Amino acid sequence: MRGLKGKVAIITGSATSIGASVARSFVNIGTKVIIADIAEQAGQELSSALGENAVFIKTDVTSDADLKAAVEGAISHWGQIDFIINTACTYLDNGMDSTREEFLTSINVNAAGGFMLVQMARPYLKKTKGAVVNFGSISAKVAQPGRALYPMTKGTVHQLTRSEALLLAEDGIRVNTVSPGWTWCTIMDDVSGGNREHTDKIAAPFHMTGRVAHQEEIADAVLFLCSDHATFITGTDLPVDGGYSALGPEQQIDSLGKLEN
Ligand SMILES: NC(=O)c1ccc[n+]([C@@H]2O[C@H](COP(=O)([O-])OP(=O)(O)OC[C@H]3O[C@@H](n4cnc5c(N)ncnc54)[C@H](O)[C@@H]3O)[C@@H](O)[C@H]2O)c1
DSSP: OTTOTTOEEEEETOSSHHHHHHHHHHHHHTOEEEEEESOHHHHHHHHHHHOTTEEEEEOOTTOHHHHHHHHHHHHHHHSOOOEEEEOOOOOOOOGGGOOHHHHHHHHIIIIIHHHHHHHHHHHHHHHHTOEEEEEOOGGGSSOOTTOSHHHHHHHHHHHHHHHHHHHHGGGTOEEEEEEEOSBOOHHHHHHTTTOHHHHHHHHGGGOTTSSOBOHHHHHHHHHHHHSGGGTTOOSOEEEESTTGGGOOTTTTOOHHHHHOO
16 A cells, blocks of 8 residues: 555554554554553553564553653654554443443543544644544444443544544545444453354344454555545545445345245
8 A cells, every 4th residue: 555654653542452453554564653552561562563663652542641642752753643543442331321430431532532632643644644543333323232332432433533524624634434343352352252253153144244354454444544545535434344334124134035934
């Protein structure tokens, strides 16, 4: 992909899981990365594994001081910022029993953190005519059992993306959302006991692809949106969901076929 080599990306939530895959993919293509995550040990380990083009800066996205330090760290290490990737998230959600504190934590991590980071990085992104990729989700547009907070935060991210794209267009900065479908991640690994085949089987009825995504498939979409192949794309959402959002309530069930006696 053109336009990524030698550039600099700050990636929140990139010590583990999908974010780590995004960091790996950027480094593989020659982009320098700041791994900005609250998980210290995983962040240090990934940074060592990725080599000289990766730096870990312990960052809690709910702390403006931490976000400022991540921006300053990027400038002191690499001298520029080209891309902000807002991957950090919490799945904290107790449905209708969620407390106000949980509601505010959820929106703080999943939406406010990324917004504040972009605000702080704006002068640098303006210089490089950079790009922002926010992580949305299939959860942004549908009701899901047991969930109230997480989908609400992802809906917020989708709208923030549209607003940020307009507000930052005058600086030549593009802003888009990537919305993954079910993607192999830490939680799925934990819940399924590492059973990928079983997870694919559960996901199959509502993903046309019949499986969950590989993390690299999400990372590729993020890199594309930052690259020179996407210079006229801003303010939009790129679903990377194996056809999830194109399916209706009938999923892949042949309901008409079932009517036959
Ligand atoms: N996994 C999926 O199926 C899926 C589907 C749709 C969307 N997404 C989105 O993709 C992104 C990555 O998802 P994931 O499943 O890899 O998540 P994850 O929970 O496995 O990883 C999230 C990362 O964010 C970090 N983090 C958490 N709180 C933080 C904070 N306050 N400050 C800084 N870092 C913090 C964690 O340490 C972790 O490294 C998220 O934005 C998620 O909403 C995931």
